[in-house]
Amino acid sequence: MKINYRQLSIMVFLSFISLKFLALPSVMYITSGNMSWLVALVLMIIDGLYAFMLVGLMKKCKDKNINEFLINTVGVVLAKIIFILLSAQFIIQIINLTKGLEFFVVENFYDDFNWLIYVLPLIILTGFMMYKGIRNIARVEEMFCWAITIGCIYIALKCITCTDPRAFLPMFKDGVAPLFHSAFKHYSWFGSATFLIMLFGKVDFTNAKKSVLIKYVVFAILLVQFLYFVFYGLFDTTSPTHNFCLSDVSQFSSNESIIDELSWLVVSLWVIAQALQLAVYGYCLVLSVMFAFNIKAKIPVIIAIDLLMFSLGYIGEKTVNFEQFFFNPAVSALFIFNEFVIPFILLIGYGVKRKKDRRKAKVVEDESIKIVV
């Protein structure tokens, strides 16, 4: 049940854009002002490089899944620790997506919102997709990817004439310190390529064109930048009051006094993008939990994750301030560790293993020569 390289690239693309069009541009503006686009750009480029590196490693380890790969290279203990760290990241990403989607749905779709009606269909859908596996998720993403992308471009293009490019001036008015601060503070919205670690051994690279992934990553970065340009250009100093980038941009038009119906369709499509990304993170979480705790059965883990989504919304809402939770330095630190340290552990582990294998092969070769002699 492998996915092809194009499907992998589409998954990366959707993962890159999924969390970026909700609250992120609005909350980033508070810290980094009109230079927020630069913060997003740099962090997305880092994500992109990370994605290329992981895909490169993925190709090298061929059919081995990440569990086998890690056990062979870094050992069981370190492998378990890595899985636990990754699980924590996936849980946070799931919470972020679920809460983001919840606010988006409440704000855009319902006046009397019933939380159960929001969460139960989502649990059914994501649970089903997690159960069906990565190929299923990849295919559905492939199906909706272009509709979602064209929708985003349409929304941005519709309002581009109203944007004021002067909103991006003056540049670096408070120096670069706020940008670093913003990058650290909002890191939990990035780390979009980490899920690739869980896809080791699940990608079929036959007939894969190298340029496909590059194209999709570049396209994702450009799309995010384009929408941010329109968003900041439209709302400028009022950006922090616009919590839903995509829907707020779609509803902004000084030339129309009624809500544009087509925009609604596009905004609706965004719900699909979020749900699909939730399924991806859910699937990765299932795998990492299974590997971390040596669980063989998939269904109990899926049920547990669905229950987690359910309980986080129901109980967590009253006890945890989610908005502050995502700005917590510990959360950012976890994401940064996972994105910067884990790949290097993988790389080093892979290098050491390769050296060992070569040495072994050499010893065997020497011994066989001796025998021949």
Place this chain on the structure above:
Amino acid sequence: MEVQVDKIKKQIEKKLHKSSDLKSRTVQFFGTDICIMYIADITDNLLLNESLIYPITSYLKTTDEDVYTTIKEKVLSNNEVGEADTVQQAIDELLTGKTLVIIDGAEKILTCDNEKVVTRTVGEPPTSVVIKGPREGFTESIKYNLALVRRRVKSDDLVVQNIELGKLTKTQISVLYFDSVADKNVVKKIMRRLKNIVIDGVIDSHYLVSYLQKNPKSLFKQVGDTEKPDILVAKMLEGRVGILVDGSPIALTLPFILIEDLQNSDDYYSQPIRVTFVRLLRLIGVILAVMLPGVYVALELYHYKILPTEFLVTLMNTTEGIPFSPFIELFFVVLLFEILYEANLRMPQYFGMAMSIVGALILGDTAVNAGLVSPPAVMVVALSGITFYIIPSQAAQFSILRLIGLIIGACVGLYGILLFSVFIISYLSSFDSYNSAYLAPVSPYIADDKKDNFKRVIIKEMKRRPKSIAHNKDNSIRRRKDED
């Protein structure tokens, strides 16, 4: 086995419970008793007389050879003369319309083909009417159906493999494919599945469907079907395997992918631009058919703010005073539509028209005038109902999906409908069978097949067989460049 006419005749009569249509006639051939047995209604009397009874009774030459060999090789003028080693084998042949020639003292029983084929004439099937293109449709006779296929394919590459299914009906099943085109693994898989079928009778080809599909309980169609030989041959040319069942005018094709139903035989006989437009219309039709009532109810119950004010005014004015909630109202209209459809389908043709008038005009109009339902509700269901038949072969599925969509729209609103659509796609994505992805060539995307998916290029440009359908990889090219 040593044949004794009286004994064998009695055995056969006993086995067939002295069935009234079992006929026999005993004649003498140079002193040897020969019994001719046949089943009256499925045997061609004229052929029987001319090729069997007359030659035996009028044969005058003497010969050194034994009677069995003389009759088999010199007397009988049938094109197909076979031998049965056992009585049971002879009975099986008798039941398929063959005539038994039981010769006293012989070791075997002779079987002659005098079958009378009772079937309707070849005509245009009602479910696949075309404006341009062949109008021939399959009949209930597998022989005729095979002939219709053979007439289109004058190639030694066409393979027909026959098997018999049904403990009681012993129905002939023919599996057809092009040897050089079809994927051998697919053929093997189909043959294996067919051979494993244990059933007392196969009345129609659809009896086989549940045995051939991966998810037999699923709502969605997983085996293709056609009533037209031109479509069957076209599908076989793409690598599919066809299955003909005696007694059924519907041929099954495998592997099946969803996009097949968006394509129509007409498409290949019309202008490509028009075809592309029509296929997009079909796609929109599918979405409208399934989602429209659900979306309408969702808008009415939860999201009126999406509607432009002018439209909302019209909606408010027309729905004012309706005693039911939007869901109940729509559910009622959908139910009414389904009842009318079902009644219309089963009703004798001369009632049909009257029924349509009663249903569509009188019932609908009266319900609106009585204030039971609103005009938009009737319009939404009617539009959705009409669009069902843009792809008639999927109408049954759409009808159920529409109902589910309606309930979800009422329960959860637009958000639910969006998730429902993802759920359907996700569900269908897991339907791969016979090495073909159900949603191909869209998901997984197969670039080479874009020439004939939602759009269609000119036939000259379709140089390769679609990759979405599993076929022999060594024979992917339909036409090489040097053949231009």
Place this chain on the structure above:
Amino acid sequence: MKVLKSLFSPRKLLIYLCIIIFIFTVPQITHPSMSEREAIVTMLCVDSKDDKIQIAAIALAPGSGKDASYKVYLGEGSTVGEASNSIGVALGKAMGYAQCDVVAFGEEISKNSIMAPLDYLTRTRKVSGTAIIINFEGEIDKFAQGIASLYTDKKLHIEDILTYDKRFIISKECNINSFYRGYYSDIAQGMMPKLSLETESTGNAIEVQAGDSGSGGGSEGESGSGGGNLQSSGQKQYILNDGTTCIFKNGKKVYEFSPAEANKLRLFLVRSQSGIITVDNVTDSTFSNATVVLNLTKKDVQFNAKFEGDKAKFKIVIDLDVIVDEVKEDEPNDRFLKRNKEFLSEELINKIKEKTISDCFDIISTCREQKFDLMQTYETFYRYKHKQFKEFLNKYGDDYLNHIDFSVEVKVNSSY
């Protein structure tokens, strides 16, 4: 274990969840449509009187065919939310503001601050950011009824009146989004057009028969205050849209531009691309002592900010495409045979320039007096000369406009 496993198979889990959803949503599916559960407000008027907030909601009421009828509901409370609630309680319906595309603020509340009601409407009640905001003069109930009857009888909507020519009117700039953008900028200012209910017809007035059957009357509202039948008094009412424009600073109304001033103000507005320029006493080869009315077909405005030493200099470059529209002259001559381009003599162009520059400086001096910045001076200096402007602001504070050298350059072109 086997029984447990079969009870929790994926298929069964799916069915259980579907049943749960259905159980939870059964009450919902039997609800009437949302348009029956909510009063669909298309315009909201807000004002205050004696420390109380008054609101008048113009809401859709079912009619016949595709024609809508509108009713006015009045409410009063210490906040907009309370006033809105009071209407909801009286009606037995929630107030739905999603279709509200115009919000009108009365004189009294405009002087106090419109930000609290605006925040309530956009954040809590989900009024779209594209809704137009206007200022109105007169009693809230009468104004609302006037508008309602305008909607019902004349099928004419406020947004149609205000935006009939998207290039011309100032109100295009005045939806909630743009007002917020101005408010949240450092100079915290915004503007909106003003409409008033007049008893005599003037200029751009649209006749309405306030208080007729279509308007519903104030008794629909909870408070039941006002909303008398104006027709019985024998007076005809008019909605007056003469171009009067209000300037808001920190959410409070601080100034009102007369129609003539508003016309001048348009010269600075980038989006306002058309208008009329009237020049008197034109004498050249074509005209003699004529009054020439020119139609502005296209306008391009550019702002240029720079510092020369300590001096801040601000240049406004206005590029006008004009066409001679109408000529008032004592003795007509053979000019009708001429092409438009030939009308634009050096003398006429100079006259247009003079007139435009003088109009611009009128507005600049008003802005200097009133301390609001409609020429985008702050914005341009802030964006392009940030550091120097910061120092400049530290030096002069609020009075910065009086220390900037303004210059206006006008270019005049013939339309064709």
